[in-house]
Every structure is written in C-alpha cells, then in structure tokens.
Amino acid sequence: MSESNLLLPTLSCHERAAWIVDETTRGAPIPNAQSIPRTRLSRDRYLFVENTRYVRQLAVIALILLSFFELPSYCSPHRQCVAVDGTSASLSLSGVPYISPLPQFLFNIFLLAILIFFFIYDTLYLPGTALHIHPKRLSLLFSALVLDAVYVIAFAGYPPFRLAPFLRALLPLFYFHSLRECTTAILAVLNPFFDVVTIVALFTFIFGWIVTLVFHDVPEADRYFGNLVTGLYSAFTSLTTADWPMQIMAVLDVSRPSALLFLAFILIGVLMLFNVLLAVVYNAYTGHMEDLVVRKLQDRRYSLGLAYDVLTEQDGVVTLPDVRLLFDELRKNKKHSHMDDQQTQLLFTALDRDGDETISRDEFLGIVDALQLRFVLELENVSPVERFFPSFYHTEGWQNVAKYVRSKSFSYVIDMVMIVNVLVVLLESTMDLREKDTPKSVLIFAAIECGFSFVYILEMVAKTASQGFDRYWRDYGNRFDFAVTWLLLAGAIYALYPYTENDRTIVRYLVLLRCLRLFTLFAKMPRFRKLVQVFTVLVPASAPLFSFFFLSLYVFTAAGVEMFGGLIYRNNPALNPDNNQLVDAFVGNDYWTLNFNDMAAGWYTLFSSVIVAYLTEIAEAIAATSRFGSWTKWFFILNFVVNSLIVSNCVLAFVVDLFVMQDEDDEDELILSDLQGRYGSKRVKILHRYSTAEEVYRTMFRDRVNEVLSKDD
Incomplete structure (x- = not known):
C-alpha cells in the first residue's frame, strides 16, 4: 500500500522545507521536491535515523579498533604469539591485550x-530518501563481514587468514561523507602523480644501472651495488635519503670523483623531481x-531553491x-538543536x-552559510558589586578600581607576575633535573606557588567583580585561567604536606601544570593568537585527511600482519648479524x-617509516x-609511494591552503562587520566557524564561487 493511501498526518510546507534543508546541510541535496515524503511518520523515522547517526559512526570506529585487539592469524592454540624475546606470551609487543575468540565474536x-x-530500517521505511549510499554495495559488504565472523568461529577463533580488517576499512567510506569526498580527491591525484613518478622511476633506474655498472666489482661497494637489483634498490633508498650518505661512503674511497655523480643524483632527484611531485599533487x-x-555549491543552491518554493507555496x-x-x-534535528x-x-x-x-529567494539561498555562524549576544556589565552593594559600586573609588582592572596596565602587571612565575618554574625544574632538589626546597617552591596562585585568584575575583561572572566566563581564555589556577593551588597545597620520596612524581607533574600558564601569556601575542586560530580551524577541517591517512596505514598494517606476523624476535637466527650483515643496523x-x-x-x-620517509632497517x-625474501621490499616501497608521497603531500597541500586562506580572510571580516552592523545597539558578536575542508576551500576560491553565483543569478 502506498504512503499516500494511508490516513496519516501530512507535513506542512515548513516541515517539508526543513527536511530539504536537513538533507542539504548533510551534504545530500534534494534533486526534486517530490522525493520528500509528505507524512509525519516518515519525517519521524528520518529524524530517528539521522539523530542516531553517531551510533552508527561509533560502531564503525569500534569495528576498526577491534582489529587492534584481535589475535593475529599466525597465532594458534599450539603456537602462541611471539614476544620480543622469543618466548610465548599472551600480550603483543604493543602491550595491547588480545580479546579471546568468544568475546571477540560476540562484540563483532x-x-x-x-x-x-x-541499514534495514532505512531501506524499508525511507526508500525515497535513504541515508545509506550505494545500498547494494553496502549489503554485499555486510554479507562478507558476517561470513567472515562465521569463518573465524569455524576455526575456533584461530583462522589461517583474516579478511575482516580489510573489509572494515571500507565501512567508513559509507558512513562518513567527508571521508568519502577526501578519498575521491586523493584518487583524482593519481593520474598526474603517476606521470611524474614514471619520470622519477626512469631517472632512478638509469642512475642505479650506471653506478652498478661502474662499481659492481668493487668489494667495498658489494653491499650496495653488487648486482643490478641491489644497485637499483640502493638508488631508490638514496633518493629517499634513507641511509644517506652510507651508499656514497661505500665507493668514495675507491673513486673520489664519484661524489659528483651522487651529488647530481641527489640534487636532481630530491631537490627537483620530488618537489615537482609535491607541486603536481x-x-x-x-x-x-x-x-x-x-x-556542491550549485547543487546546494538548487536544493535550497526547492525548499524556498515549498516554503512559499x-x-x-x-x-x-x-x-x-x-x-x-x-x-528536532540534533545538528540544529x-x-x-x-x-x-x-x-x-x-x-x-x-x-x-521578508526573506527573498536569493537571501534564503544563504541559509546553510548562516547556520555556520555563531551569534554571541554581549551581556550587560552587571557585576556582583553592583548587584549586592549598589551604593559602594557608584563610589568614585570603586569606579577607579574597576577601570584599572579593565585597563591594559592591569594586564601588564599580571603578565609580569606570570613571567616571574615561569622563571621560578625553570629554576625548580633545573634543580629537579640535576637531582639537587630536597624536601625543604620542594616545600619552599610549593609555598611560592601558593603565593602565585593567590595572586591569580585575586585576578579572577577582580575581573569578576568589575565585569560580572557571566561576561568573565564567556571568554574561553578566562575559563582556561580559572581551571589552571585552581589546579595549581590544589597541587601546591598537596606538596605542602609532609614530603616523601613518592611525592617526586607528583611534584614533576605540578611543574608541568605550572607551564600551562605560559599559554595565557602567549595568547596575548598577535602572532601566537593567529597561529591558535589556524589550528582551531585545522583540527576539525583536516579530520577527513588524517582519517584517510590512518586508514591507509591500517590497510597496509593488516597486510603486513598477515604476511610478516611473528617473524621478528630476538632469537630468530635469520636476524643474526653474523649470518646476514644487512640486518646489523636493525639489531x-x-x-x-x-x-x-x-x-x-x-x-x-x-x-615511523612514513615520518622518516623510508626505514631500510625494517x-x-x-x-x-x-x-x-627481497620481494617484501616492494611492500615498503608501495607504502612509501602511497603514504609518504601521495597522502602526506595532500595533507601538506591542505595545510598550505589553510594558511593562505587565513591570510586572505580580510573579506570575511568585512562581511561579519557588516552583519554586526544590522543589529544596532544589541551588541551582537558574530563568529564564523570553519568546520569542514569544503568551507575552507570556499573561502580560498571566493572569486570562482562569486563567478558561479553571478551566472546562476
């Protein structure tokens, strides 16, 4: 029976328009208004699925993390996992406890x-606006994951091969829209990237072939250039600067002029070709x-246009x-609650x-951007002194005190106190590092810190009394000062108790806690404040990129555990440098x-390998x-290409773009200033929240965006 034949309450035009706006802000613009169901029941079902999205996302994250607690496939009841000393142990080298097969199966x-x-609820009850993309592919993935769980149980929790980690790596692409877009962007890099990589590979091959041809019969160079395969691999590691300059040292005593050949290779390969790779990415x-x-902007404007048409029916x-x-x-949607x-x-x-x-059509098309704004209504200056002691508040003496507390002079005095506090912390930490601290010195420093804490408490009381607690607490910097000050006071009082040797660790943590006050001082520096603003945008906006980086390493790790699990332990004869000089650096x-x-x-x-570009020892x-054998090196070479050259350079590209966007943010400031001017005497402060990479790039490509908007108009 169709939904239209059911005697159910229908949605008003405002509710249907809200549904379209919900879908648009979710990143799934509506192609036509007819695709939105018209009953209240469908809307309630949609809100149930949408408001519980975090449950599905947490389940996906938990499945990914479960892979880190599962027994590796090389383990069995007869062969427990190998520990670093070659003995059997129930804990991995990472110290993560394994989950036994039955709890692992139940949790999975x-x-x-x-x-x-x-997925079934969404497919059955919301077929026209399903929140799951590619339902057929997702159903196949679920089937494979269920079969894998049965497969693990069939082997009593010790299967010879684990497929689940690879399948689980696909789940985030279905449940995290921003990660899916990030993956698409990285895949778009591959074609131009491989064009340049081909040139780099050819250049490396020619150099490795020439050097091997010249030095293959030199005994000192046998380790690096004894044959063509070894020579090509040494040329590759030279290009990554791993083990450099060990490769050149092997032949330098035999031929000093060969240094020019290696120098040309490094200059062309590292300083030119690798930078070309970065530019291409x-x-x-x-x-x-x-x-x-x-x-996406065009799709969004079309979808919001549909919402406006519904709203003005x-x-x-x-x-x-x-x-x-x-x-x-x-x-009713938690995103807008x-x-x-x-x-x-x-x-x-x-x-x-x-x-x-009234809101025109063109004005309504900006509703998604408006939802990204945070409105802060500045509070009136109502202090507790004015509230409880009005006669004293209006005296000339108190007004002068309040004016001084709000002045820069008062801030400079507190800054000087913090600088002295930092010097005391440096002195205390120096004595601790040189092991010259004594119970008496600890008590002295604790008493001094109590004095500083009381000064900071007086600062809080003065600010609260002069401007009111609500206005004081609205500033996040004041909240930070409030928390650190009371923690410092509590730690100092604790240290004043009878000193024991067990208190040494507590005192060290207390020293670190005192250093947090430095951030308050740095926050007043324009350069540091600008950097903090960049990081507040960078952390949420770059989350998809770093998530992709994590998943990429996760997939490589799953493959590595299947192929190389249980091979590294101290008593392994293959890792004896006397038998194989190539492992002497590792050992x-x-x-x-x-x-x-x-x-x-x-x-x-x-x-670790990505951070240093390439680890030849591993x-x-x-x-x-x-x-x-030596074929395993292709695994590490592929990891270098994917994660060091592609993903890391994409992260670098985004960070560079973000800094460029922050430097060109003056136009946004003018727009926000214009908005604030519309509120007259209400004293509304408007903050723009860049929470996604898309919003960062919209600001960067403002000219192109404005061009598109003008054409659409």
Missing part, C-alpha cells in the same frame, strides 16, 4: 547487528577541491513567523540583507619493537626473515 556480531539494523588536489566546491513570501516555524522543525528563539531572530536578521522584514639500533607481530605494533612501524629485517 553486536556491532554488525547495530549497523545492519539501521598540490595542483591536482587543490584543483579537484575547487571543482568539488563549485559543483501558500503566501508566496517568507517572513519571520515562517522562519520560526521552519526552525521549530529544524531543531542549539537554535533557540533568540538565535532564530538573529539568524533572520542575518539573512534579511535588505532589511524589508644494532635495537629496533625489535618495530615489527608486524600485531596490528598496533605494525601500524606504529609503518607510521625492510632488510623483514626481507631476511620472510619466505618472500
């Missing part, structure tokens, strides 16, 4: 049941993001009561650019904890112990 099934329940990634931003105009009814429905009546009034004023008390540097004996250790190993150790 429980998380899958949550995801499958919402930067241009391709930024270009794709520009096209994506423009395309009856009266043909949108007024403040219409906006209030719209937000009454939007507030913070929009109270006062915020709705402020947002209406922000949308009403011409001040005619000599005590790299035993860098291995693939479990997921956590393997992920850290690959992360590659040689795995090659010496693996049944695949």
Whole structure:
C-alpha cells in the first residue's frame, strides 16, 4: 500500500522545507521536491535515523579498533604469539591485550547487528530518501563481514587468514561523507602523480644501472651495488635519503670523483623531481577541491531553491513567523538543536540583507552559510558589586578600581607576575633535573606557588567583580585561567604536606601544570593568537585527511600482519648479524619493537617509516626473515609511494591552503562587520566557524564561487 493511501498526518510546507534543508546541510541535496515524503511518520523515522547517526559512526570506529585487539592469524592454540624475546606470551609487543575468540565474536556480531539494523530500517521505511549510499554495495559488504565472523568461529577463533580488517576499512567510506569526498580527491591525484613518478622511476633506474655498472666489482661497494637489483634498490633508498650518505661512503674511497655523480643524483632527484611531485599533487588536489566546491555549491543552491518554493507555496513570501516555524522543525534535528528563539531572530536578521522584514529567494539561498555562524549576544556589565552593594559600586573609588582592572596596565602587571612565575618554574625544574632538589626546597617552591596562585585568584575575583561572572566566563581564555589556577593551588597545597620520596612524581607533574600558564601569556601575542586560530580551524577541517591517512596505514598494517606476523624476535637466527650483515643496523639500533607481530605494533612501524620517509632497517629485517625474501621490499616501497608521497603531500597541500586562506580572510571580516552592523545597539558578536575542508576551500576560491553565483543569478 502506498504512503499516500494511508490516513496519516501530512507535513506542512515548513516541515517539508526543513527536511530539504536537513538533507542539504548533510551534504545530500534534494534533486526534486517530490522525493520528500509528505507524512509525519516518515519525517519521524528520518529524524530517528539521522539523530542516531553517531551510533552508527561509533560502531564503525569500534569495528576498526577491534582489529587492534584481535589475535593475529599466525597465532594458534599450539603456537602462541611471539614476544620480543622469543618466548610465548599472551600480550603483543604493543602491550595491547588480545580479546579471546568468544568475546571477540560476540562484540563483532553486536556491532554488525547495530549497523545492519539501521541499514534495514532505512531501506524499508525511507526508500525515497535513504541515508545509506550505494545500498547494494553496502549489503554485499555486510554479507562478507558476517561470513567472515562465521569463518573465524569455524576455526575456533584461530583462522589461517583474516579478511575482516580489510573489509572494515571500507565501512567508513559509507558512513562518513567527508571521508568519502577526501578519498575521491586523493584518487583524482593519481593520474598526474603517476606521470611524474614514471619520470622519477626512469631517472632512478638509469642512475642505479650506471653506478652498478661502474662499481659492481668493487668489494667495498658489494653491499650496495653488487648486482643490478641491489644497485637499483640502493638508488631508490638514496633518493629517499634513507641511509644517506652510507651508499656514497661505500665507493668514495675507491673513486673520489664519484661524489659528483651522487651529488647530481641527489640534487636532481630530491631537490627537483620530488618537489615537482609535491607541486603536481598540490595542483591536482587543490584543483579537484575547487571543482568539488563549485559543483556542491550549485547543487546546494538548487536544493535550497526547492525548499524556498515549498516554503512559499501558500503566501508566496517568507517572513519571520515562517522562519520560526521552519526552525521549530529544524531543531528536532540534533545538528540544529542549539537554535533557540533568540538565535532564530538573529539568524533572520542575518539573512534579511535588505532589511524589508521578508526573506527573498536569493537571501534564503544563504541559509546553510548562516547556520555556520555563531551569534554571541554581549551581556550587560552587571557585576556582583553592583548587584549586592549598589551604593559602594557608584563610589568614585570603586569606579577607579574597576577601570584599572579593565585597563591594559592591569594586564601588564599580571603578565609580569606570570613571567616571574615561569622563571621560578625553570629554576625548580633545573634543580629537579640535576637531582639537587630536597624536601625543604620542594616545600619552599610549593609555598611560592601558593603565593602565585593567590595572586591569580585575586585576578579572577577582580575581573569578576568589575565585569560580572557571566561576561568573565564567556571568554574561553578566562575559563582556561580559572581551571589552571585552581589546579595549581590544589597541587601546591598537596606538596605542602609532609614530603616523601613518592611525592617526586607528583611534584614533576605540578611543574608541568605550572607551564600551562605560559599559554595565557602567549595568547596575548598577535602572532601566537593567529597561529591558535589556524589550528582551531585545522583540527576539525583536516579530520577527513588524517582519517584517510590512518586508514591507509591500517590497510597496509593488516597486510603486513598477515604476511610478516611473528617473524621478528630476538632469537630468530635469520636476524643474526653474523649470518646476514644487512640486518646489523636493525639489531644494532635495537629496533625489535618495530615489527608486524600485531596490528598496533605494525601500524606504529609503518607510521615511523612514513615520518622518516623510508626505514631500510625494517625492510632488510623483514626481507631476511620472510619466505618472500627481497620481494617484501616492494611492500615498503608501495607504502612509501602511497603514504609518504601521495597522502602526506595532500595533507601538506591542505595545510598550505589553510594558511593562505587565513591570510586572505580580510573579506570575511568585512562581511561579519557588516552583519554586526544590522543589529544596532544589541551588541551582537558574530563568529564564523570553519568546520569542514569544503568551507575552507570556499573561502580560498571566493572569486570562482562569486563567478558561479553571478551566472546562476
């Protein structure tokens, strides 16, 4: 039976318009108004699925993390996991405790049941506006995950191969919209990237072939250039600067002029070709993001145009009561639950650019951007002194005190106190590092810190008394000062108790806590404040990129555990430098904890390799112990190409773009100033929140965006 034949309450135009706005802010613009169901029951079902999205996302994250606690496939009841000293142990080298097979199975099934329940609910009850993308692919993925769980149980929790980690890596692409867009952007980099990589590979091959041809019969160079395969690999590691300059040292005593050949190789390869790679990745990634931003903006404007048409079906105009009814429905979505009546009034004023008390179609198209604004209504200066002691508040003496507390002179005095406090902290930490501190010195420093804490408390009391607690607490810097001050006082009082040797660790933590006051001082410096603003934007906006980086390493780690798990331990004869000189660096540097004996250790190993570009020690150790021999080095080369050259450069491109955007943010400041001017005497402060990479790039490509908007108009 169709939904239209059911005797159910229908949605008003405001509720249907709110549904379209919800979908648009979710990143799924509506292609036509007819695709939105018209019954209240469908809307309630939609809100249930949408408001529980975090449950599904947490379940996906939990499934990913579960892989780090599962027994590796090389483990069995007869062969427990290998510890770093070659003995059997129930804990991995990373120190992460493994989950036994039965709890692992139950936890896995429980998380899958949550995801499958919402998937079936969404598919059955919201077929026209399903919140899951590519339902057929997702159903196949769920089927594979369930079969894998049964497969693990069939082997009593010790399967010979684990497929689940690879399947789980696909789940975030279905449940995190921003991660899916990030993946698409990185894939767009591949074609131009491989064009340049081909040139780099050819250049490396020619150099490795020439050097091997010249030095293959030199005994000192046999380790690096004894044959063509070894020579090509040494040329590659030279290009990554791993082990440099060991490769050149092997031939330098034989031929001093050969240094010029290596110098030319490094200059051309590292300083030119690798920077060309960076430029190609930067241009391709930024270009794709520009096209994506423009395309999504066009889709958004079309979808919001549909919402406006639905909203004006009856009266043909949108007024403040219409906006209030719209937000009454939007507030049912947790994303917009913070929009109270006062915020709705402020947002209406922000949308009403011409001040005619109605919202035109063009003005309504900016509602998604307006929802990104945070309105802060400045409070009146009502201090507790004025409230409880009005006669004293109006005296000339108190007014002078309050004026001084709000002046820069008072701030300078507190800054000087903090500088002295920092010097005391440096003196105390120096005595601790040199082990010259005594119980008496600890008590003295604790007493001094109590004095500083009381000064900071007096500062808080003075600010609260002069401007009121509400205004004081609204400033996040004041909240930070408040928390640190009371923690410092509590720590100092604790240290004043009878001193014991067990208190040494507490005192060290107290010293670190005191250093937090430095941030208050730095926050007053314009340069530092600008840097903090960049990081407040960088952290949420770059989350998809860093999530992709984590998942990329996760997939490589899962493959590494399957192929190389249990190979690295101290008593392994293949890792004896007397038998294989290629592993002497691994053994000599005590790299035993860098291995693939479990997921956590393997992920850290690959992360360390990416940070330093390439770790030849790990590659040689795995090659010496693996049944695949030297072919295993291709695993590490592929990890270098994907994570060091592609993903890391995409992260670098975004960070560079973000700093450029912050430097060119003057136009946004003018726009916000214009908005604040519409509120007259209400003293409304408007803050723009850049919470996604798309919003960052919209600001960067403002000229292109404005060009698109003008064409659409």
